[in-house]
Amino acid sequence: xxxxxxxxxxxxxxxxxxxxxxxxxxxxxxxxxxxxxxxxxxxxxxxxxxxxxxxxxxxxxxxxxxxxxxxxxxxxxxxxxxxxxxxxxxxxxxxxxxxxxxxxxxxxxxx
Amino acid sequence: xxxxxxxxxxxxxxxxxxxxxxxxxxxxxxxxxxxxxxxxxxxxxxxxxxxxxxxxxxxxxxxxxxxxxxxxxxxxxxxxxxxxxxxxxxxxxxxxxxxxxxxxxxxxxxxxxxxx
Numbered sequence: 567x568x569x570x571x572x573x574x575x576x577x578x579x580x581x582x583x584x585x586x587x588x589x590x591x592x593x594x595x596x597x598x599x600x601x602x603x604x605x606x607x608x609x610x611x612x613x614x615x616x617x618x619x620x621x622x623x624x625x626x627x628x629x630x631x632x633x634x635x636x637x638x639x640x641x642x643x644x645x646x647x648x649x650x651x652x653x654x655x656x657x658x659x660x661x662x663x664x665x666x667x668x669x670x671x672x673x674x675x676x677x
Numbered sequence: 678x679x680x681x682x683x684x685x686x687x688x689x690x691x692x693x694x695x696x697x698x699x700x701x702x703x704x705x706x707x708x709x710x711x712x713x714x715x716x717x718x719x720x721x722x723x724x725x726x727x728x729x730x731x732x733x734x735x736x737x738x739x740x741x742x743x744x745x746x747x748x749x750x751x752x753x754x755x756x757x758x759x760x761x762x763x764x765x766x767x768x769x770x771x772x773x774x775x776x777x778x779x780x781x782x783x784x785x786x787x788x789x790x791x792x793x
Contacts, residue, residue, distance in 0.1 A: 570720070572720075597779070599779075599780060599781070601781075601783075607785060608681075608683075608766055608783035608784055608785045608786050609721070609766065609768075609781075609783045610783070611780040611781060611782065614778050614779070614780055621778055622778035622780060624780075625780070657720050657721070659720075659781075661779065664709060664726075664770075664779065665711065665723055665726060666711075666723070666779075666781060667723060668713075668720035668721045668722070668723075669720050670718075670719055670720045671718075671719070671720050673718075
């Protein structure tokens with residue numbers, strides 16, 4: 567009964583490169599949420615997806631960030647042309663309904 | 678606009694005593710509240726939750742109290758143990774049945790240290 571899986575756990579990118587973060591929800595969960603935690607801050611909501619649909623992207627930056635949750639495979643958070651300010655921990659959570667269960671996170675460092 | 682606030686960045690208690698972590702919110706649409714515990718380099722772990730139709734929920738050593746009129750909730754840990762040392766986040770959500778998406782709004786976190 568695996569929990570929420572995220573990979574990679576650590577990702578280092580140079581400015582201008584692309585970052586792809588993957589999230590596999592718990593078995594049977596069809597709701598995926600992405601959150602970002604900047605240093606010394608709480609988690610901030612980014613986007614909520616169900617299979618093949620973006621339901622709420624009100625927390626996503628307007629440019630460079632995109633997310634998908636295809637019919638098959640993990641959810642992907644994609645950051646194009648990364649900047650130093652994108653350095654953060656990115657967490658995904660899956661949910662069967664109300665409670666959300668979090669993965670271990672991907673720590674993105676932009677050099 | 679910080680809708681969920683944890684005003685104490687840190688708390689230190691002695692093993693065996695009670696730990697009380699506090700959280701305030703401003704949005705009256707929130708009707709579901711959760712507490713998460715987080716260790717460094719790990720994801721948040723769900724601890725306990727409470728719906729706005731209740732004012733108390735208990736699970737073992739953990740009890741959450743909700744005061745809707747004051748827009749305040751608290752987490753009590755009794756007795757506190759050294760393994761409880763972690764960062765605790767409160768989070769709030771507006772119900773999906775009301776047309777909201779269930780996204781969680783988190784406080785900034787309180788670092789709890791339980792001394793042996």
